Amino acid sequence: MPTLWVYNSTPEVDAQSNYPSILEASFPLLVLMLITVGTRLYVRVRTVRGIGADDWAVFIAAICSIVYNACTIAQSRWGLGLPLALRPVVNLNTYSRINYAGRPFYMMGILGFKVSLCFSYLRILSKGQPTYRLIVWIVMVLCIIGHTVGTLVLMFNCHPIKRSWHPTTAGTCLPPGPLFSGLAITTIVFDVIIFFLPIPFLYGLRMDRSKKFGIIGVFALGILTTVCSIMRMTVIPIIATGNGNSTMLVVWGNIELNVGIILTSMPVLAPLFKVFGKKLVSTGKSSSNPYAHTGSHNMQVFSNSKSQHHTNTSNINTLTNSRKERAARAAARYPGDVSDNESQKTILGKGGEEGMIARERSVDERSRMESSERERDLESATGGAHGQGKEIEGIMRTVQVDISSEAADSQAGEFGGPRNR
Template identity: 45%
Template sequence: MWTLHTTPEINDESAYPTIVGVAMSMTSAMLLIVALRAYVRFKIVKAPGMDDYVTFLAAATCIIYNVLAVYQTRLGLGLPVALRPKPSLAEYSVIQFSSRPIYMLGITCYKVALCFAYLRFVSPGMVTFRRLTWSLMGFIIISHFACTLVIILQCRPFRKSFEASLPGSCLPLYPTWNATAAITIACDIIVFLLPVPVFAKLQIDRRRKMGLIFLFVLGLFTTICSVMRMLQIRQVAKDGNNSTLVIWGTAEINVGIILTCLPALVPLFRKHLRGMGRGAFGYTHGSDRQATPSSTRLKHLSRSPAGHVPAMPKKAATRIQDSDEDSILAADDRGWETDRHWIRRTTEVHITRADRDVRSDEQKDRERFT
């Protein structure tokens, strides 16, 4: 039997298969995406940054949260409150209480990681955007930390948070949790929409621009999970059954980390995302990455012996293909030009040379007086 200290009949009524299935599948998908991100940053780009390390921290907290969620199903999560086994109630309450700050840390980390990614993408000259990003990052950290303190210290005495039988008082659950959920949802919306105006102004192909914008707007799917979780707070306040709340919390933190990692995976899937990846994060089709350092190829002009100059065509055109790279987005932290997040403008220059008399002055004088 999966649920401890209960009967087979009660165990069959538990929703633990759904909770365990969601937690295991979504955590596995999240780990795969984070592993791919690590491969791209450490092996392909070879320039990991603060956004990567904060994402790894978010992934670690996500794993802990999901492990605790799965273990709670062994103690009664998934059952109606009246059917949950009494011998497991004390342990269940402590673990449930412990998972709340871990959840808050996880959703804080992936939002902060996204802010660090924005700072890494944009050039130092975009002062206003960088200030907005730093300000948003500070607000996320402070507000989410404050929400965590409210969740932890909502009862007096402290132990009453996980020992309901103790005398004391607690903040009303429904308005308190609603307020914290509203703050996290607002931060979700702002952090994912923040770069959209910047990308909308980029001078790139419209289709590629829309693909780049869509990649970040897709992050709003996390907000859907947050809203669905928020709607379950009323049910928890009503009967204490938090099973669906945990499911949506698991989905929110996993989806948030996955969507945060997607922009970092563009170099890995460049061939499959050619329309968006090459135009938005790499090189345009006209540039030559294997060019010589000067990126210039001139036709060879030969001279015959004895000063004889061969006849030249009516018009001779020499083509110079030069990558005029506008660093709209910044290089990596060490100043290297990488495949990561550059937008490059390629300019092809055609130099046309008209006929000219290349004879020496001495030859001209001889012909003139002959």
């Protein structure tokens, strides 16, 4: 005999159960919710080096969601997903106890992610906005009071209380239609208020318009939780005046709880998505750029060929080394001037190769002055003709250095953007 999902049932009854739909609606969202909350806590620890009140609130909501989802799956083993007429009578009390045990976890779970959002608003609001902070505190306190009262009503709606988990006990209970409708309306009202609460503040921020609307959009995504609450509310008449089957009420409660926690964590995870987005874009550009996987040797050769100097990379590196040696000698001869000049270039310049080229030009000027001084001394000692040849040779070398510097500038403009001269 095959193993049946619904306890104490027959294969024919078990085949009519909607437990596969219950598992498909509960388990994937539960896993996604746990991944989201875990990533949120990881981001918090790595960026702010601590966990705030909003993180603790969403963590408590996640624990409540785990328990409520477990209760939902357990209920499907005892009859949830079957029409009332087909549910095994011997399962009624066990099913009712599990259903009753899951109610406070549902209410505290949806309260948890709403409180988490309120604490998130207080985190981003400055001390100089006492009125707005007071509004957030008032909304949060009212939300806590409303959901706490709703939980108590849901737990003590029968007299005696035992009738809630033992339906065969004599007594009375509040009508399910008005009870569940009142709780659903309370949830929807607080959803709308809390999810739209930060929009006026965010709209007034001084930032780029596209970035501003992006942040508002991330917070406004939470309104999808309200859609889940509305869908849950539409099945209440089936329980109140129809066949009394609460399957879809429980399933939509699972969806609402998990989706609410996931969307509440989206603003915290936005920086992580931004980093991944930049990495994907840079990876795409690298794969489409034919020069992306070439080294500095190819970049320098390409730059030099464009400037019609067919010098190779080794010549440029040799020239750079000679410049560094001249810079060191100049620094020894003029320590004050070189130090001040290089410090200015480092602080005010763009840095990198451009700053080096600027310093090299300064060193070239000093080298030219030193060369002229040596040539005059040599001319006076050995004769005018020899000194003249050396002077011309010195000028030729200086011109060659300047041309190579222009080639380096051309390289920077080609691959690193235009240089400001």
